[in-house]
Amino acid sequence: MNTSSAEVRPGVGPEAGTQAGPLVDAQATQSCSACAALVLAGGGARAGYQVGVLAGLAERIPGFHTPILTGVSAGAINSTFLANSRKPMVQALQDLEQCWASLTFEEVFDVGGLSLGWRAAWNLTRLVVPLPRRLVVPSSMVDSSPLRRFLHRAYQSPSGHLPNITENVREGRLRAVALTAAHYASGRGVTFFTSRDVEPWSRPLRTSIQTDLRIDHVMASSALPMFFPAVPVDGKWYGDGGVGLVAPLSPAVHLGADRILVVSTRYRPPSDQQRSDLAEGPPSVAVIAGGLYNTLFLDQLDFDATQLGRISKFLGRLPPEERSGLRPIALHVIRPSEDMATAAGRYEDKLPPVLRHLARRLGTSHLGRQDLLSTVLFQQDYVRYLLELGRLDGSRNAEAVERLLNVAAPIGSDTSPSR
Secondary structure, eight states: OOOBOOEEOTTTOOOTTOOOOOOOOTTSOOOOTTOEEEEEOOOGGGGHHHHHHHHHHHHHSTTOOOSEEEEETHHHHHHHHHHHOSSOHHHHHHHHHHHHHTOOGGGTSOOOHHHHHHHHHHHHHHHHSOOOTTSOOOOSSSOOHHHHHHHHHHTTOTTSBOHHHHHHHHTTSOSEEEEEEEETTTTEEEEEEEESSOOOOEETTEEEEEOOOBHHHHHHHTOOTTTSOOEEETTEEEEOTTTTOSOTTHHHHHTTOSEEEEEOOOOOOOTTOOOOOOOOSSOOHHHHHHHHHHHHHTHHHHHHHHHHHHHHHHHHTSOGGGSTTOOOOEEEEEOOSSOHHHHHGGGGGGSOHHHHHHHHHTTOTTOSOOHHHHHHOOOHHHHHHHHHHHHHHHHHHHHHHHHHHOTTSOTTOBOSOOO
């Protein structure tokens, strides 16, 4: 059985030899014979692209649905929204798209000059002046309480609990839902999940907790380090799930997936095209921070997919009885066909005044690409650009995704389009 997949860049074509098949031990659930998972990566504001991709797929694939939903960081917001809806996925996607299309800075974090200036001043002060331990000072650049209020409205949950997720899983509308956050005290990635028949798992540097998901979990998973404050969940402090996430695909695998659809927000240029920074001299703070965020939150996905592809290829050469409880898994990764970080530069002038001033002090001016800015650019024109780009890429990938999700197709079928 040969499992292969393509990491597709629409208009560029699949990369040769890209395959995927995660390793699963015998304790992992095997009861779902053809169980597809949707994995949504992080990326802050760039997660609007994911919604466009899914909308484009839903337009082309009748009854588009994946029974396993996992996400991290901003991807956790999208996956949890879909899981919390009592509507079919296609209709839930329409609601989610409307939320993103109307999203503003003010609904994500406080952009007022007083709030931003006060926090910046306090954080600079604590670097040079010893402060009393009992003095409560901000530990982040922005106040993310507007995002919490927005999620309460979007999820229609005044209490912060998300019982619809539990109910959808109990009724069999979904098999499992999971999101990952980073536990700051231990440095481990923690996957919070809801499922009927999956036992919690634990591996080096990562573990899981079975629970009824709440907005607290979503806020924790999307708490971008230093930018957003850490979030307490059941007495422990958590941050963005992309921090130290060594195996981004593992939650879907542990939850029983035999095929995985990934929507990444990481642009990968063609091999013959080199991205260049237009600024001269040493890199600015914005350039360094943007590169670090990409490395921490997005690059690990590429490594994980590559490693799992090698394992799958090896498993395909073995008869089923010699696989020691492991199984091959088909994987398809959709990536942006355009560099969203480069596009973000076109919208810098539309930042709120104080935020624009702070961004330029970090060195965003005159850059050829804006990796850092694209992560926090919750500006309506930019978000609409992301939605349209995603819809186009989703439509271009529809045929391959339909083959991936087709339960009648053998697991070893090739999901990549012909060259």
